Amino acid sequence: MEYQSTLLRRARWRPWEFALWAAAFAVPLVFPSRALMVNEIAIVALFAMSLDLVLGYAGVVSLGHAAFFGFGAYTAALFAKHVMPDPAVGLAVAIVLSALLGALASLTILRGSDLTRLMVTLGTALLLLELANKLDWLTGGADGLQGVVMGPVLGRFEFDLYGQTAAWYSLAVMLLLFLLMRRLVHSPFGATLEAIRDNRLRAAAIGVPVVARLAVIYTVAAGIAGAAGALLAQTTGFASLDVLAFDRSADVLLMLVIGGVGWLYGGVAGAIVFKLLQDWLSSVTPQYWMFWIGLLLVLLVLVGRERLLRPWTWRRR
Amino acid sequence: MTDIVLAAQGLVKRFGGIVATDKVSLELRRGARHALIGPNGAGKTTLVNLLTGVLAPSAGRIALLGEDITGLAPHQRVARGLVRTFQINQLFDSMTPLQTLALAVSQRRGLGAKWWQPLGAARPVAERAGQLLEQFHLADVAQQPTRQLAYGKRRLLEIAIALACEPRVLLLDEPVAGVPPGEREELLQTVAALPGDVSVLLIEHDMDLVFSFADRMTVLVNGALLTEGTPDAIAGDARVQAVYLGHGGAHG
Numbered sequence: 001m002e003y004q005s006t007l008l009r010r011a012r013w014r015p016w017e018f019a020l021w022a023a024a025f026a027v028p029l030v031f032p033s034r035a036l037m038v039n040e041i042a043i044v045a046l047f048a049m050s051l052d053l054v055l056g057y058a059g060v061v062s063l064g065h066a067a068f069f070g071f072g073a074y075t076a077a078l079f080a081k082h083v084m085p086d087p088a089v090g091l092a093v094a095i096v097l098s099a100l101l102g103a104l105a106s107l108t109i110l111r112g113s114d115l116t117r118l119m120v121t122l123g124t125a126l127l128l129l130e131l132a133n134k135l136d137w138l139t140g141g142a143d144g145l146q147g148v149v150m151g152p153v154l155g156r157f158e159f160d161l162y163g164q165t166a167a168w169y170s171l172a173v174m175l176l177l178f179l180l181m182r183r184l185v186h187s188p189f190g191a192t193l194e195a196i197r198d199n200r201l202r203a204a205a206i207g208v209p210v211v212a213r214l215a216v217i218y219t220v221a222a223g224i225a226g227a228a229g230a231l232l233a234q235t236t237g238f239a240s241l242d243v244l245a246f247d248r249s250a251d252v253l254l255m256l257v258i259g260g261v262g263w264l265y266g267g268v269a270g271a272i273v274f275k276l277l278q279d280w281l282s283s284v285t286p287q288y289w290m291f292w293i294g295l296l297l298v299l300l301v302l303v304g305r306e307r308l309l310r311p312w313t314w315r316r317r
Numbered sequence: 318m319t320d321i322v323l324a325a326q327g328l329v330k331r332f333g334g335i336v337a338t339d340k341v342s343l344e345l346r347r348g349a350r351h352a353l354i355g356p357n358g359a360g361k362t363t364l365v366n367l368l369t370g371v372l373a374p375s376a377g378r379i380a381l382l383g384e385d386i387t388g389l390a391p392h393q394r395v396a397r398g399l400v401r402t403f404q405i406n407q408l409f410d411s412m413t414p415l416q417t418l419a420l421a422v423s424q425r426r427g428l429g430a431k432w433w434q435p436l437g438a439a440r441p442v443a444e445r446a447g448q449l450l451e452q453f454h455l456a457d458v459a460q461q462p463t464r465q466l467a468y469g470k471r472r473l474l475e476i477a478i479a480l481a482c483e484p485r486v487l488l489l490d491e492p493v494a495g496v497p498p499g500e501r502e503e504l505l506q507t508v509a510a511l512p513g514d515v516s517v518l519l520i521e522h523d524m525d526l527v528f529s530f531a532d533r534m535t536v537l538v539n540g541a542l543l544t545e546g547t548p549d550a551i552a553g554d555a556r557v558q559a560v561y562l563g564h565g566g567a568h569g
Contacts, residue, residue, distance in 0.1 A: 007437025207395035
């Protein structure tokens, strides 16, 4: 039937998506010197996508998403150090615990205005940051958590110095979680999130349990952010306070603004652009690269992404 | 079980010292075409908000299909078949009418928490959404983002969403408000063609529509029930004419 195929078309895979993922997995092989960069981008892209679930799809603003990223990072690092070094098990534990933290934290974002949520999420992240700083017997405090030794992935693939294993590991986890998220956002469940974002009053008036939906998606997003944090800790063998820092929450928000909210590839595009720009600008002008990022952001918001990417439309009114 | 689908008894709503709803009782029979009228500030919207659960009553109770729903949240009442439309359009602007209706149908049929399959994967959902699009003259704009639709189309979608929720009781809050004359006819047709077994409570200022549609009317004044009866009885009621209809001639 015509209407059904129209509805289903939105969820169908496009050819460029396959190409993109194939290219991502090929880079560490073709350019081994870029493997570390790929690993970093995969991690922040996953982190950005998790924020997009909350911000882009459900319309819940957050300035403290690093809380879950950092919590996942410390969980994975501590698990490897004290329990067992297997990355997959550590990752699973980090996801579950971060999701639990997200479920708890979701109680704080269900009511109030956007401004309230900005403050509450910011505050939650700061609380965790200070907690990690204070509990130095556990976290290493300001020195960071050292001496984390990871076992081989799936018992076979040792992490190497060039970061190839790390890149493929992170990409594989990212792809797996992306597949889940892609399913989710195109489903009836995902549509109820968009409905809540567009019009909370009407969403309730068609029978959507708004509060329960928001709690669920915040929990899922926290789990995925925790996975991203765990990947960082596992592939670098290190966790320090900066995983919980405000900059991290702000950066990931920037990436989403650059790449576009409300579609998962926005997080990927934003992460790629942000990381490459950061890499390039900080080699050209090491002290002032934030100036150019700031300039880009101002232009992006004032001019609009669509127009910025289409210079030939600038002269037209 | 009786024929009464929705029963409100002694509803009171106070905002501080102001009594917005003053001991209002109301009954809707199966298939009723019931109009709720009253001058501005009579408390019509407050009453709708009490019935749908947006506001909690200070006193009184509400029963739907014989079951007490006074303490239920709005979305729980929708799941039991109590659905409303809004005086000011409340739509999902970034979604298309097709997606909107597919979502409403999915939610009503208990698929709203399903996250593994795409929206519309269930064939009956897509078919029902398609039917509603045709019925409400929205097929030609089915794939445009809702924010781009003309006002008349948005108004139609507003009502189509409510019907997608398969209501037993439908509260229509001024369905033709603000619709330009040219687009009015489409809307009036769809209101007249609402399924016969659905009980409808129409809140409306437009007397032409009220008298052509309703078989029973309730008049609210200052939050309290002034009178209730057939359209003829209401039209001939001197008190109603005094407070609401003005000096004759309003029965068009």
